Amino acid sequence: MSSLGASTSRFPTTIYADRIARAGALARDAGLDGLLITPGPDLRYLLGSRAESFERLTCLVIPANGDTASVVVPRLELASLTESAASELGLTIRDWVDGVDPYALVSGLLPSPARTAVTDAMPALHLIPLSEALGALPVLATGVLRELRMVKDDAEIDALRRAGQAIDRVHARMGEFLKVGRTEAEVAADITAAILAEGHTEAAFVIVGSGPHGADPHHEVSERVVESGDVVVIDIGGPVEPGYNSDSTRTYSMGEPDPGVAAKFAVLEEAQAAAVDLVRPGVTAEAVDAAARDLLAAQGLAEVFVHRTGHGIGLSVHEEPYIVSGNAIELAEGMAFSVEPGIYFRGEWGARIEDIVIVTADGCEPVNTRPHGLTVLPG
Known part of the structure; x- marks a missing residue:
């Protein structure tokens, strides 16, 4: 031995x-x-x-x-x-x-x-x-x-809280990084440095989806220059010791948004809040998905919500439980997952709002607390 x-x-x-x-x-x-x-x-x-x-x-x-x-x-x-x-x-x-x-x-x-x-x-x-x-x-x-692995213990929950707080601090600095005239790649480089500075061991992913790129949920970065009037999706995360991940998305507008964009985003914000509000022990994963999906569908946005509402998180960025239609598993105290509905208009713009939540005895605890609205930056 x-x-x-x-x-x-x-x-x-x-x-x-x-x-x-x-x-x-x-x-x-x-x-x-x-x-x-x-x-x-x-x-x-x-x-x-x-x-x-x-x-x-x-x-x-x-x-x-x-x-x-x-x-x-x-x-x-x-x-x-x-x-x-x-x-x-x-x-x-x-x-x-x-x-x-x-x-x-x-x-x-x-x-x-x-x-x-x-x-x-x-x-x-x-x-x-x-x-x-x-x-x-x-x-x-x-x-x-x-x-x-689905039900996190106290030590894991503490790590997820630290990860969530750290990535929130990066989103709080987005006004420093996301500016008209910069390329997505330049913005992403600054975000990556901030993720590391805030205590992550690496930047596992950095999505900067500006303008039409925001309509691709898994767009990463490109040499596209951020323009005035763009809606920009920023989805970022990575692990903190001992290996537990953050994952949070916020959407930004370079200048005051078009009224039609603002109206659709307001529906998305309502859908994300409705899904979070439903989370508690005994509720099924598919019911949380439906809470967001049904509200978007009622406003004619069903076809532009093209992915599940969430995924579990821990040592892997994506793990069980998956918050998706057809998953009848009942939520239990200690489960941790994302709630992240999005709307995507191909060739035009997209938006997503994402929090990591931890199921508590009578509800849930979001580990991300940044404002959920369409954040307006100088355009």
Whole structure:
């Protein structure tokens, strides 16, 4: 067994111990022999590890029978676990060198044939040889881990609050960055610097959609010059330690908006507020989507709302629960997700309003508190 150090950029070890124990119990309840977790958000959730996935296998093996979990890791990648909770948890570290079959190491930790579930981030490069070694095709662990990752604990909620406050501070400075005559790319460069200055470890995404580009929900940036009269969508976010993300969108007008634009935006603002107001335990995800969608439809804007109302957020920017028609899951205290209806007029303009909210015992707590209206900047 190798000795691994600790890091301050993760939660206390007791949190990871509880998560691994609960994951093993849920796997047992699902009739599985174990969970196989390769690098990605699930591994970070369970172990606090930032290891990356390469051609050499790194895999956390959680037996469903309650035995101690193990990490199979290439010897030359041992350093990737130094910031994780592996050593403090007392996990068995089974390091290997080139020439050793790591898939056989994994299968040797479980019954044969083994009924296992794998993280959805596992590359096919590893999934196929693991299946052969285990004697059975694994299933996705999403159904097992979803129950854990969807409901955030107090430490995760605190991290999401910090992320939300940090990205709000960036939006508060938009008047410094977003000016007529600057290109979207120039605006985005300043926003990126501000995101880092406000405590994020990276700017995971920066969307500056000016004028007709605002009608593309996933436009990033271009060399288009911001013009007087433009409506500009700014959607920005990224992670704060230990890896929890912000994601907030506000829409700006370069000068006083056209009355028709202002009227349509007012409907969007009402729709976003209606969806947020509905959030509470027991309400379904699809009902929150409908709260925004139905209001927009009543004003003739159904066809220009082209995406779901929201997505879960945590270690991944997009994760469950998804706030979309057809998702009948009931919201529970501790769930965190975006509420972000938008309207998009192809070739003309677009608008979106997005907050991250956390479900509370009797409603929800938005972690973003910047004004929701169409913010007018000098045009």
